Amino acid sequence: MDAAVDVRAVARWFGGRPRLFGAPAPTARAVDGVSFRAPRGSVFAIVGESGSGKSTLARLLVGLLPPSAGEVRVDGQALADLDAAGLRRLRRRIQLVLQDPRASLDPRMTVRQTLTEALVVHGLRPDREAREARVAEAVGLVGLSAAHLARYPHELSGGQRQRAAIARAIICEPDILVLDEPVSALDVSVQAQIINLLMDLKERLALTFVIITHDLALVEHMADAVGVMYLGRFVEQGPVAEVCGAPRHPYTQSLMAASGHGPAGTREPAPVLEGSIPSPLAIPSGCPFHTRCPAARLVAAREPALAVATPDGRLPRRCVEDIPAPRPAPGGSSVASCHFADEPAAHRSPPSP
Known part of the structure; x- marks a missing residue:
């Protein structure tokens, strides 16, 4: 099966620049030689503690950070080979949903303005009526109503804000969603609603997911394969049934124990x-x-x-x-x-x- 996302020994280091006096600044190896493949229509999960490099990896996947080594390929296209215009075109097909919708949504823009801006930035639906129709379709897909379009982020509940953030991600008709802790900032009851929404969207829109999380219960429910990350590296990787059902690395076993397994x-x-x-x-x-x-x-x-x-x-x-x-x-x-x-x-x- 073709890989929608193919990550090959990718690394991202920070620091290490020479100082005016003394030794160079120390280098932080946030991501250090990670490789995985996510076939089309699959769900690949990346799990680990805070500080393991998961969010840095998410930004490498969507081209927000350039890799220090290795490469990220989306549908066979290496991100490093693209110029600014090519990278913008590719970003329409791979969208990022962040952990906290309060931080990812502009507080000065209504939901309608936020969704319309995404279409304008990517040059989609140049006709005003077509844009309005697409905006209405997107909010309907995530379970919001037309009444929510005139509201600002502070006028929405946490679950509604995350639905608006997901609508902004899917409005450009992407092929891949990178979900960085998509439910961790929500109440437990709302988490289940958002998880069900995401799985429904995956089937209806034929999406590929890369999920960044620390929640192994979420991984077992949603993912096909998983990479367990520690200090910038995968310490265990494979199908969810094998990794979560019979973990072989002590770190994975400890994470499972913390979740009650x-x-x-x-x-x-x-x-x-x-x-x-x-x-x-x-x-x-x-x-x-x-x-x-x-x-x-x-x-x-x-x-x-x-x-x-x-x-x-x-x-x-x-x-x-x-x-x-x-x-x-x-x-x-x-x-x-x-x-x-x-x-x-x-x-x-x-x-x-």
Whole structure:
């Protein structure tokens, strides 16, 4: 199946510029070598904690940021090969829906003005009557009425504002929507309405979704495939049924435990994550997850001869020194970047003395 979005080893680094005096400024590796493909009509989810690089990746997908390395291809066209006019034409086909509609909608414009502006910017429906008809069609598709067209964002509820933001995204008839935390700013009851709306629009308009989220329940409900992101990299990737049903990376297992799921085939839940994600200005050596990894601590406790002292306690030497290569699942299509991905015993507590 053809890929609507094809991301190839894309990276985005910030900083690193020379200073007038002293060493260059440190480099923040916000996205560092991410690859994935989203076939037409599919839903690809990117999940991880705040600070993992998800939103930066979203902006790379729509061309708001240029990559420092690698490339993003939309329908086979590399974004880096496009000039300003070509990039504007492409943006009509790949639209971004942001997390907070209060920040993404202009408070000085009514819903009608916001939707009309999108048509004008992209040179669509030059006739006024045709524009009005398209605006009315778009608000109808997202469940708003004609009465909402004259309202300003502050006169709408949170769910109505997000519906208006989605209407602005689909009014230009895109092929792909990049949804950056589309429901996290909404009440739980409204979240379900927006999720159902998005899935309905996907089927009616034949859309491809790339969803940025930290909500694994949303991933299991909406997505076909998922990439689990940590410090700018995918630590696990594959079909949702495999990654969420039987997670192999300790980070994915901890995220699942935080959402009330334990790893498949065990009675005890995975340890819940402790500590905070390190700064992208100082990514740990070896496996970037080793400073917080519960599996690494269990292995070090069971095999102390293979451990070394670190500021985070005694940890396996290979975790501290060696970057793990992606390991395909036996007989499956998922991959996990963990030294213990194929060692289930590494994730169980050591026997009591």
